[in-house]
Structures are given as C-alpha cells and as structure tokens.
Amino acid sequence: MAELGVENLNLRFGGLTVLEGLSFAVEPGELFALIGPNGAGKTSAFNCISRIYKGEGRIRFRGQDISALSPRAVARLGIARTFQHVELFPHMSVLDNIMTGRHARLSTNPLQRMLFTPAVLREEAKHREAVERIIEFVELEGVRHAHAGALPFGIQKIVGLARALALEPSLLLLDEPSAGLTRDERDDLARFILRIKHDLKLPMIWIEHDMQMVADLADRVHVLNYGRTLASGVPGEVLSHPEVVAAYLGTAKLDARSA
Amino acid sequence: MSRRPRASGYFRTGYAQDLKLVETRTERWSLSAFLMALLAFPFFASPFQLDLANQVFLASIGALALMLLTGYAGQISLGHAGLLAAGAFTAGILFKEMNAPVWVTLPAATIAGALLGVVFGLPSLRLRGLYLAVSTLALHFLVVYLGGEYEARRGFSTGIVIDAPKLGGWTISGGRTWYFILGAFAGATLLLCLNLLRSGTGRAWAAIHAKETVAEALGIGVAAHKLLAFVISSALTALAGALFAYYRGFVSVEAFSLFLTIQYVAMIIIGGMGSLLGAILGAVFVTLFPYAIEAAIGALPGAQRYAGSLFAVNYAAFGVVMILFLVLEPLGLVGVWKRIQTYFLLWPFKHRPMPGSRR
Numbered sequence: 001m002a003e004l005g006v007e008n009l010n011l012r013f014g015g016l017t018v019l020e021g022l023s024f025a026v027e028p029g030e031l032f033a034l035i036g037p038n039g040a041g042k043t044s045a046f047n048c049i050s051r052i053y054k055g056e057g058r059i060r061f062r063g064q065d066i067s068a069l070s071p072r073a074v075a076r077l078g079i080a081r082t083f084q085h086v087e088l089f090p091h092m093s094v095l096d097n098i099m100t101g102r103h104a105r106l107s108t109n110p111l112q113r114m115l116f117t118p119a120v121l122r123e124e125a126k127h128r129e130a131v132e133r134i135i136e137f138v139e140l141e142g143v144r145h146a147h148a149g150a151l152p153f154g155i156q157k158i159v160g161l162a163r164a165l166a167l168e169p170s171l172l173l174l175d176e177p178s179a180g181l182t183r184d185e186r187d188d189l190a191r192f193i194l195r196i197k198h199d200l201k202l203p204m205i206w207i208e209h210d211m212q213m214v215a216d217l218a219d220r221v222h223v224l225n226y227g228r229t230l231a232s233g234v235p236g237e238v239l240s241h242p243e244v245v246a247a248y249l250g251t252a253k254l255d256a257r258s259a
Numbered sequence: 260m261s262r263r264p265r266a267s268g269y270f271r272t273g274y275a276q277d278l279k280l281v282e283t284r285t286e287r288w289s290l291s292a293f294l295m296a297l298l299a300f301p302f303f304a305s306p307f308q309l310d311l312a313n314q315v316f317l318a319s320i321g322a323l324a325l326m327l328l329t330g331y332a333g334q335i336s337l338g339h340a341g342l343l344a345a346g347a348f349t350a351g352i353l354f355k356e357m358n359a360p361v362w363v364t365l366p367a368a369t370i371a372g373a374l375l376g377v378v379f380g381l382p383s384l385r386l387r388g389l390y391l392a393v394s395t396l397a398l399h400f401l402v403v404y405l406g407g408e409y410e411a412r413r414g415f416s417t418g419i420v421i422d423a424p425k426l427g428g429w430t431i432s433g434g435r436t437w438y439f440i441l442g443a444f445a446g447a448t449l450l451l452c453l454n455l456l457r458s459g460t461g462r463a464w465a466a467i468h469a470k471e472t473v474a475e476a477l478g479i480g481v482a483a484h485k486l487l488a489f490v491i492s493s494a495l496t497a498l499a500g501a502l503f504a505y506y507r508g509f510v511s512v513e514a515f516s517l518f519l520t521i522q523y524v525a526m527i528i529i530g531g532m533g534s535l536l537g538a539i540l541g542a543v544f545v546t547l548f549p550y551a552i553e554a555a556i557g558a559l560p561g562a563q564r565y566a567g568s569l570f571a572v573n574y575a576a577f578g579v580v581m582i583l584f585l586v587l588e589p590l591g592l593v594g595v596w597k598r599i600q601t602y603f604l605l606w607p608f609k610h611r612p613m614p615g616s617r618r
C-alpha cells in the first residue's frame with residue numbers, strides 16, 4: 001500500500017485552475033521529487049495535502065482518507081512539512097521553535113500547566129530530550145539558544161527541517177529546502193536528506209529546483225506544468241523526457257550543466 | 260521558554276533543571292531578600308504608602324492578565340475595564356442580593372470572567388488587529404451598560420456598598436491585612452503566568468502570535484488556544500475586579516470607564532510588550548505616576564494656584580509619557596532594564612557575539 005496516494009486532485013481559485021487531475025502515489029521510504037517551473041502548482045499541492053487549501057479530489061494517507069480533515073488533524077496523523085520561506089517564529093529560540101514542532105505530541109492540559117505539576121515537568125524534560133536528539137541529527141548544537149530570526153537564512157532552513165522532524169512524522173513534505181542556500185549548505189542539506197532516508201526511513205515528497213540534486217538523490221520524479229502532470233518516473237528518464245526539457249529546463253540539455 | 264545556560268560555574272545535569280524558575284544561589288538569595296523586603300514593608304509604611312502598594316498589587320494582576328493575552332498570545336483587547344467591572348459587579352450583586360460570603364463571590368466572579376472570556380474571545384476567531392479591538396470595545400460598553408442598569412433599577416444609583424469580607428469569624432480590613440492578601444493574589448497570578456509560559460501553552464500562544472497558519476500546520480489548535488488565552492486572561496481580570504470591589508468596599512460603573520482600559524494598555528506598553536516583568540513594572544509606573552505628578556506640582560512655588568488644573572495636567576502628562584515611550588523606547592521599561600543588564604554583563608565589550616559564530 002502506498003504511504004500517500006493523491007487521486008485526481010483539482011484546485012481552482014475563481015477562474016484560475018491551479019491543479020488539474022493531479023495523481024501520484026508515494027511508496028514507503030521513497031524520496032519523491034516534485035518539480036516544475038514557477039507557478040506549476042507544486043506548493044499548492046503541498047497546501048492541499050496539509051489541508052491549508054481545500055482542493056477537490058481524494059488524498060489517502062496509509063489508506064485513510066484525509067481530504068476532509070483540518071490542518072491540525074493532518075499534522076497529528078504525522079504529516080509534517082517545511083515551508084518555502086522557512087516561516088520560523090523569529091522571536092523564539094531555535095530550541096523553542098523545534099519544541100513547538102512537537103506540540104501535537106504533548107498530552108498535559110492547561111490546568112496542569114498552570115500549576116506546573118510534576119507530570120508537566122516530566123513531559124517537558126522528555127520532549128526536550130527528543131528535541132536534543134533532533135538537534136544533534138541536523139547539527140544545530142551551536143545555535144540552540146539563539147533567536148531564530150537572527151540566524152543566517154541557510155541555518156534557518158535547517159531549523160525549519162528540524163521543526164518538521166520534531167513531530168516524529170510518518171511523511172515529510174519538503175518545500176524547496178535548497179532554495180537560497182550556498183553550495184556548502186546544499187551539501188549539508190543533501191547529507192541530512194539522505195540521513196533521514198536511510199536512518200529514519202521516512203518517505204519524503206520533495207519540491208526542488210536544483211536538477212542536479214534531484215538527479216542525484218530522488219528515487220522518482222513527478223513533473224508538473226500549469227497544474228498538469230507532464231511526466232513521472234525515475235529521474236534519468238523523466239529529466240531527459242523531451243516535453244520536460246522543453247517546458248522546464250529550456251532547450252539546453254541536462255548534460256550541459258553537469259559537464 | 261527555555262533559558263540560556265549560565266556563563267560559568269553552574270552546570271546542569273538534566274533537562275528538568277532548564278525549567279527551574281530559581282536556579283543559582285545568588286538568585287535564591289536575592290529572591291528571598293526581595294520577599295523579606297516585601298513582607299517587612301507594611302510594618303514601616305504609612306497608610307498612604309500601603310494604599311499605593313495595594314493599588315499596585317491590584318493593577319499587577321490585571322496587567323499580567325492583559326500581558327498574557329496581548330503580549331504573548333497577540334490578541335488585542337480593549338475590554339479590560341469591562342472585565343474588571345464584570346468581576347466587581349458579580350461580587351457586588353451576589354453580596355447585595357444573596358448576602359453571599361467572600362469565598363463564594365470570588366470564585367463566582369472568576370467563573371463569570373471565564374465565561375465572558377469565551378464571549379470576548381469568539382470574535383478573535385474571525386477578526387484580527389483593530390477589528391478585534393473594536394469588537395472587544397463593544398463588549399466593554401455592554402458590560403458597563405448592564406452594570407449601570409442594575410444600579411439604576413435597584414436604586415443604588417450612587418454605587419453598591421460592600422461590607423468588609425468575613426472569613427469564618429475573621430473580618431478582613433485594614434491596609435496591612437489587605438497588603439498581604441492582595442500581595443498573595445498578585446504573587447499567585449505571576450506564578451501561574453510563568454508556569455503557562457514555560458510549558459506547551461506558552462509556546463503555542465507565541466506561535467499563533469507569530470504565524471497563525473504555520474501554527475495550525477504544526478498541529479496547534481489555533482481556535483482553542485485563542486479562546487484559552489481569552490478565558491484565562493478574563494478570569495484573572497474579573498478576579499482582580501472583585502478584589503478591587505472588596506478592597507474599596509464600593510462598586511460603581513464610574514470607576515470602569517474607557518480610561519481605565521487605556522491605563523491597562525499603557526501599563527503593558529510602558530512596561531514592555533512580551534514580558535511579565537514588564538507588566539509589573541508598567542503597573543507600578545502607571546499606578547504611581549499620577550501621585551508623582553501631584554507631588555511634583557505640590558512642590559512648586561505657589562502650589563495653591565495650580566491645584567485646580569491638577570486633573571488636566573495629570574491627563575496631559577500621561578499622554579506625553581505614552582507618546583515618549585512609543586517613540587523613544589518601544590521595548591518599554593524592560594528594554595531599559597535589559598540594556599543596563601547587558602552593559603554590565605558584556606563589559607568591557609559592547610556587542611554580543613553573532614549567533615551561530617561558534618558553529
């Protein structure tokens with residue numbers, strides 16, 4: 001059974017068709033790249049999956065229909081995401097940002113928290129320990145007490161990734177994690193993505209513009225253009241598909257870049 | 260909210276220690292010295308000074324409650340005076356109509372505040388910023404109108420007189436007794452706020468304050484947390500209102516004008532948004548300010564001639580101070596305090612190292 005199945009997803013804003021008949025399935029442990037030119041509807045597809053946009057069509061997560069749930073319920077099921085523009089909470093420390101990502105896993109009630117009962121203390125300490133494991137996983141030890149808004153953009157992106165991982169998700173949606181990163185930061189990011197894939201065995205849907213990274217890392221690629229699917233399959237085939245090359249990569253050949 | 264590690268000398272061995280409110284020996288000593296000073300104060304203070312301290316305690320409860328709502332959860336409310344009135348009138352009406360004892364009226368006022376908090380909070384699910392402020396303002400007028408109607412219908416047009424509260428055989432009266440009671444309430448409110456803010460609720464509020472959609476996508480119940488902020492804040496405010504009624508022994512709608520709301524908003528702005536210490540500093544400042552102006556004018560030569568314009572001067576000076584803070588020190592009194600602290604902590608250097616520079 002597929003981890004996430006999207007069947008015939010449509011999204012319209014007034015007269016504008018953003019997504020038209022989008023269908024794909026992500027298999028367990030798969031790194032699934034979603035690519036396409038600007039405005040193709042990649043982020044809109046993410047917003048439909050995390051239910052910030054209400055698209056028509058069916059989305060199944062491990063067999064369960066999630067197309068009528070609230071964004072909060074989707075997060076609680078274990079679908080975590082990062083954002084294209086990071087969207088950290090700038091005045092909170094890195095630590096608190098990541099702790100906030102665990103909110104769906106907290107179980108004490110406000111009354112207990114007001115009195116700060118031993119249960120709350122135990123819970124906070126337990127989750128802090130989990131957050132520290134994630135901080136170690138993505139190598140953010142040096143900045144854990146820094147204000148998120150004061151950090152360089154590249155590190156903010158990694159904090160966003162850590163916040164998504166904090167949910168202990170079963171599916172991770174990465175929205176252009178490499179955009180705006182330097183070459184070194186991209187190398188780090190590629191390492192973290194591979195580490196998530198191999199150590200945590202998390203299936204990921206990954207929106208990406210860096211074709212070299214996609215070609216190197218992705219298991220399968222799905223190409224969108226104007227909300228419609230152009231091609232889908234293993235990176236080697238898809239990226240050399242003539243329509244994809246024409247619509248997205250321009251007329252230059254992919255080989256020209258890596259040469 | 261997690262705290263930075265100490266510069267040196269204190270080593271933490273578990274994550275629970277990060278959450279302690281008082282950690283080092285110096286902190287423990289200075290806190291106990293401060294508490295001792297607070298406990299000793301009423302035995303040296305004049306009745307006038309005691310009354311000032313009691314007013315500060317009452318204002319602190321209200322300011323802390325408003326700070327939770329506006330400074331942390333990011334929900335603007337102009338209904339604060341209405342909520343204080345609701346608490347005061349709940350206590351007053353229950354006393355007048357049923358002769359209810361204080362251990363009934365205080366919880367009743369708190370519950371009334373919590374229920375009103377739901378009503379005040381419902382617009383926040385749809386409205387933001389100024390629109391929300393105006394909707395809470397409407398509720399303020401509704402509450403004050405109902406209070407006024409009650410006074411008029413029952414023939415208490417000058418206000419409701421409340422007897423000194425009795426607990427068992429003990430009558431609570433006198434500035435010194437009230438000092439300890441109000442101080443205990445203010446201390447408990449502070450502790451409650453601190454606890455909420457260092458747990459998941461505080462993080463959820465901060466997240467909603469910063470980015471609502473993101474908070475929701477992270478699995479935070481945005482509507483529930485907004486309402487929770489309104490309920491807790493309103494319950495505390497109504498409690499402060501009821502305590503105010505008992506302390507003054509008198510309830511009247513005139514005390515709960517829009518100016519009172521503005522004073523509370525001023526407290527959290529002058530004190531410093533997003534800081535509990537700021538709420539308390541703001542409460543101290545705004546409460547003592549008119550008395551300071553009065554004393555200053557009284558010290559002028561020929562003070563008698565200015566006595567008539569004292570009221571106007573007070574209002575004007577209050578406005579000027581508000582503007583000065585907004586323009587010159589948006590971080591409020593806490594900003595000033597933090598800057599002094601940082602100066603001494605970093606000396607002889609001027610700036611903190613860049614975050615992440617050790618990476």
